[in-house]
Amino acid sequence: QLQVVESGGGLVQPGGSLRLSCAASGSIFRLSTMAWYRQAPGKQRELVATITSGGSTNYADSVKGRFTISRDNAKNTVYLQMNSLEPEDTAVYYCRRVPTGSWGQGTQVTVSS
Secondary structure, eight states: OOOEEEOOEEEOOOTOOOEEEEESSGGGGGSSSEEEEEEETTTTOOOOOOOOTOOEEEOOOTTEEEEEEEETTTTTEEEEEEEEEOGGEEEEEEEEEEEEOOOOOOEEEEEEE
């Protein structure tokens, strides 16, 4: 089982940037497809981006061209670089091994002026 800890959230103005990190424990990390999800207040959790063990990526239409998912297998860490942030990106962001994996506590991202 892969345990994860998310960090890097905060308050940022519209148009700003943040980089989220997800530190994972377990030797299976390098073989795992990892994903970032988010959940806004009053909304269902949604998939934001995925990255396979080989580095192939996929994004939700709402973040394409603004967010970049990457991984560092030497550090057992997956990242989410978020640029051109919008108020609609405000949510708690989670990472997880897919298709099965435990959830972390998440990290809050708030985009507001």
